[in-house]
Amino acid sequence: MQALRRFTVRAALPEPLAPLSQLVMNLRWSWHAETRDLFETLDPDLWQRCGGDPVKVLGEVSAERLAALAKDRKFVRRLQDAVDDLEEYLSTPRWYQSLGAEAPASIAYFSAEFGITEVLPQYSGGLGILAGDHLKAASDLGLPLIGVGLLYRAGYFTQGLSADGWQLEHYPSMDPHGLPLKLLRQPDGSAVVIAVPLPEGRTLHAHVWRAQVGRVSLLLLDSDIEENAPSERVVTDRLYGGDEDHRLRQEMLLGIGGVRALRAYCGRTATPAPEVFHANEGHAGFQGVERIRELTEAHGLSFAEALQAVRAGTVFTTHTPVPAGIDRFPKALIERYFAGFGVPLHDLLVLGAEEDPTKFNMAHMGLRLGQRANGVSQLHGHVSRGMFSDLWPGFDESDVPIGSITNGVHAPTWTARELVEMGTQSSSQGDRYDGEDVEHFDGVDKIPASDLWSIRRTLRTRLVEEVRRRIRDTALSRGATEAEVGWTETAFDPDVLTIGFARRVPSYKRLTLMLRDPDRLKALLLDPERPIQLVIAGKSHPADDGGKKLIQQMVAFADDPEIRHRIAFLPGYDIGMARYLYWGCDVWLNNPLRPLEACGTSGMKAALNGGLNLSIRDGWWDEWFDGQNGWAIPTADGVTDHDRRDEVEARAIYDLLSNQVLPRFYERDRNGVPGRWVEMVRHTLRETGPKVLATRMVRDYTRALYVPAAGSARSMAADGYSPARGEAAWRTHVLSHWHDVRVAHVEATGGSDTPQIGSTLDLRAEVELPGLAPEEVEVQAAYGRVDDADGLHDVTTVPMKHEQTDGSRHWFTATVPLERTGAFGYTVRVLPHSAHLADPAELGVVTSA
Template sequence: MRALRRLTVRASLPEALLPLSQLVTNLRWSWHPETRDLFEALDPQLWESCGGDPVRVLGEVSAERLAALADDPAFLAQLGSVTADLRTYLEAPHWYQSLGEEAPATVAYFSAEFGITEVLPQYSGGLGILAGDHLKAASDLGVPLIGVGLLYRAGYFTQGLSADGWQLEHYPALDPHGLPLKLLRDAEGAAVVVTVPLPEARTLAAHVWRAQVGRVQLLLLDSDIEENAPAERGVTDRLYGGGEDHRLRQEMLLGIGGVRALRAYCSLTGTPQPEVFHANEGHAGFQGLERIRELTESHGLTFAEALQAVRAGTVFTTHTPVPAGIDRFPRALIERYFAGFGVPVDQLLPLGAERDPGTFNMAHMGLRLGQRANGVSALHGHVSRDMFGDLWPGFDADDVPIGSITNGVHAPTWTARELVELGTQTDGRDDPGPGPAHFAGVDRIPAGELWGTRRLLRARLVEEVRRRVRASALSRGSTEAELGWTETVFDPDALTVGFARRVPSYKRLTLMLRDPARLRALLLDDERPLQLVIAGKSHPADDGGKQLIQQMVRFADDPEVRHRIVFLPDYDIGMARHLYWGCDVWLNNPLRPLEACGTSGMKSALNGGLNLSIRDGWWDEWFDGQNGWAIPTADGVADPDRRDDVEAQAVYELLERQVVPRFYEVGEDGVPSRWLEMVRATLRETGPKVLATRMVGDYVRTLYVPAAGAARAMAADGHAAARDLSVWRARLLESWSGVRVGHVEATGVGETPEIGGGIDLRAEVDLPGLTPADVLVEAVHGRVDDADRLHAVTTVPLRHDGSDGSRHWFTGTVPLTRTGPFGYTVRVLPHHERLAVPAELGVVVTA
């Protein structure tokens, strides 16, 4: 019979071992080797059987063993050292504390998923892992961040394979009491309950669980509580599960309930209320709507005034490079759910407006609610400016106010301990800032020692591959008698290539199978073999992705090649670490430019892995010819099958002619010196760039600090600035249709313009209902093409030089700084001291 409820019973800790409770509930153990050593010492055999999960170990270790350890001087000394180290980590000032009062006192970070550790399975892929690394790096830098998400009672899913290679999903039930979480309780000890209004006078209630991620708090909302009706209890059942109605309720709980959970947490703990709210993708967009409601109800602001105040302190990050990746809801569904929410629905709906009038677009709402927005690599920033350009009509893509901060990865989580101890991430600086220019320490490591460590990590990966291949074969129906071949899967000295990620079609899991005979030749070469380890999950509703997995599994099942190519099911953080540590090459072949960033290759690089990748995402930015190989793309080929063939051939060519020969080119000392040069260059030059501390430092300096300043200015004097900006904005937009550039005079050009000269401009601008202080008039100049389009433009502000009623004159000089075809124009933009950029309002007039 099935148990009614699952829970974890722990032995009572002796007084001498009480610090273990603090250590196990602070997820710093997931990236702190010494803390993991301590928990392994509790019971080494139990540690291994529990998969290195300190929570399970502490839950299952016997009372007798604990009593013995309480009298063990060596263990108590180890416990005291680790506990003192954690105390110092939590209390000592870090980099952020040197920034002064301009830095926000608290930052709220909303995300639909967080990948901290496999022990807390609240993630599906790159977005969640990125969010987890963001929290960890913020903790290391001392950033006062509070994460906000949902606690999914079944997480994402564990992946199995059927006998014929079809993906099977299983959703394990999670007991929050058996996870490294604490329930948020009020002063009387009762569980805090936050509520979100639903249609038909229903209410969605949730408890708030707290995870401690180093110095950072993560709040996770859980709807599976007695206060809810059955339908509402299931809102946080699965990550990315259910239909539109279910997803909308999840996102309302994340955004609206998340703000309410934050208010409760900060009030109970004395933590300053957040000044900056960072929405990690559109799922969290409703947090801005809840803050607007707060301001209208508690401070008497109008919706328009509250919108200005909320925008000032909001940062929005988009991760998708394709419109299909954006959450959209039917307009009618939004109207039904928000009819009684507390803000005018007719003013709410335009926030999510798009070309389809019947659709509410969550990314559009995120951009309209956030005064500052960014993509997650330089190329993705460019793609985002093109994709969302309709929100700023009349502007060239380069002027669309979406910047970019390239993602990073948390080095202590993803770097093999042996490499860290060798000194691959040292640079000798005293400055504790987000990142150095290079890791010089790697050049001091003897070649034999560095190569020996790489071989050790590859051998460890081979052991893990054999274990997982055997377990997968048993789960798919093989018998013990049929599994002798698994003992010789992979060669610890063979070139090992990894490919592991989610399996949407654009990532092209099966590109390597375009020419099976050529791949077989690479795998089965007697002298220079290549071996491939592959992993990844398809969304449960994506049969196309499942077919790709099945195609790959069937190829890998072939007895001729199964010792050289494997598909490992149930890709998670635990498996990923082994792959990043042990693979020599990380393969990535998405359709360019559909990979927003692609952080898996960053993690491989931190371990000395060389990337073999299409120039997409971060690799387009930081490929330097020494850290791997760039796969040529066939961007101009319209036929997708032909494009796949062309790019697959490029992969084979690189492997056959460059990658494989260099790996096996070994000197008398047994070291492939040319290969090792690339490994050193990757560790030294690429390593610092891909750090999550660099990424979070960029967010702090370029987004959080300016957003905090803007939010404070808006809130001062009873939100006087928000009220003023709202009035000014309404007046400007009402008058804008009458703004025009009437005439532009140019003098000083001469018959033969020469570099070093200048063009004197005088522009007549009509500003009915506006003043010269309301606008910025610019000359825009640059290279011009055959269609008279300007490129590589530079702007020169023009000075106000007289008025006649609503007519105004502006003058200035355009310098001639380049030879060749040259052009210029004049444009008029809104101007206000509270605007982050002139393009913010999405209006412009050009001559």
């Protein structure tokens, strides 16, 4: 017989222990070691059985144990100290509070997934973990950020393996009442209900659950409520599940429902309304459409006027390095769902227009709705400018207005406690890192090499113990008997070089590249003097049979009795498993097809623990590999034969392992310490550590994007949105006349027949601007190195000064310095100009000589 509903009956907390509820409902415990220690004290055995989930522990701990602890004065004192520490954390001014009035009063951060803790499994991979780390770092820095997402009742999925190594998906049903969540309620105690209109007069309703992530509130919308028809109840069933219709309804609930949930939350809690809206990927794009609808209804703005106001305060981050990763819906489906939404359908469709006229592109909408946009590493910013260059015709890729802010990871979540306590994230004076800019963690220089090596072995041993436990459980789940799993007790070795590879399993990440030459890999695993051992994990999307086949190939290789004590594929990759891998692996392997890895933050987490990266120069590793923090795998860029490219790059991995990695690891001094290896570990902790922090990332977002976006949003909203109306009118005016703009003539004076470095060139340009005033444009002199086809490179631009007018003809001048030797070239171009533009390329029009 099946239960209709599952829920947890908890013992009532005695009065002295009542503050435990306050601690458990703030997810700061997920990265605060002292609070986790306190929860473990409730019942150490139960803590282990519950996987470190304090909500489960409180649900299962006995009333007798609670009564005993209530009388334990030492425990009650520890509890009060933990509560006091949390309250101080929540109330003390932090870095953000030093920015003053220009900083936004509130920031909304939308994402389809959030990886805060394995207790709240609302993530599939890197995007969600990044979003979770963003929230945690925002809390640590004091940002008034509000996260917005969906509550998936079955999460992504839990992963198992069949007897033949095929990925199995399980979807456990989660009861929100058993999670560290609170329902957003009306003053009368009833639940707040959000409504989103659907076709045929249907409505999608949702409750709003709030998770408290330190100082940051995370709002999660849940459609599994009685107000909905059966087809709507399942909208938030699974992360990234269902067909196009299902996904569209999820993204409408995230964007449209998310804005409505924000309005309800701010109204109920007296929280300032967000001035900045950050869309983390295209899934959240409809938040901008809903805000346009709000402005047209509440303030009488036209769509174009509301668009200017919305764009000003919107930040869009793309994580996608390939067009296949972008959400695209049939245009007819958008027409069906938005026919009566409240915004002109034609204008909405323009936002998502792409080359294929039958498709609606969510990333294109995100870029058109966001005045400021970024990729998530320097290389990814470059890739994104190329991928989306068609939206800015006439501009070089370097001029496409997509910047980059390299991702970071939340150190308190991912760093082994022992390393932090040793001082690896402190200054040489012992000061803990507090969120300000630092060059390096020089406290690690005071730690003796023997101590660093000892703690690395301790962490490796902990990983080995966890691997043994997991491979035993996996073998039993795949059909082995107790009599057949004895070998797992001695699998892996805490003194063997341990390599980790764990990530999602799309084809471009090349899970099985290491199997390219199985005999050579087997020889590395079984080398009698210098062996390696490999721990591998990752999930394939349930609909990706190709990815599942890669997992099956890896499992088949690892099942070989000759090598299964040296290599393991561990199913069930999640935050809980990941910590052991980042703590214990000596080397973190990453071998994607360059440049298809947007950032790749798993290697950052390994680096925070002294792990050395062995990686293709893609994502973050392309900019922060320095020759001492690991090894760069040579790439066969430009080789179009994928088979040959795989062959070349796999051979490079084997060669690096054999000739550089293994000798350095196993070369020991008389005390058994590999001196050169430990110095690489020390260098990684000192130099790479500060760069990969999520606090650095969030500071970058705040300074480069959030503060300017808040200023633009305030400017557009002033005087009853008069500037927004004016800007929309100006854009229409400029674009209607732009086809007549022409650079009629350019002349240069001042340079000799043999110009020398240090001299200058005076340029004078005649520009025709029929219907436009000279202050409505910016005329630029562009100069730089020139190639054999007269293409300009390493371009520098300087504004040209308006000198003279004759009707629609205008003359502009500038002086260009000759600062380099070799082939030199210049041109003149004309761009729209407005004080409200964040980038001169924003309108997507340019005229060049």
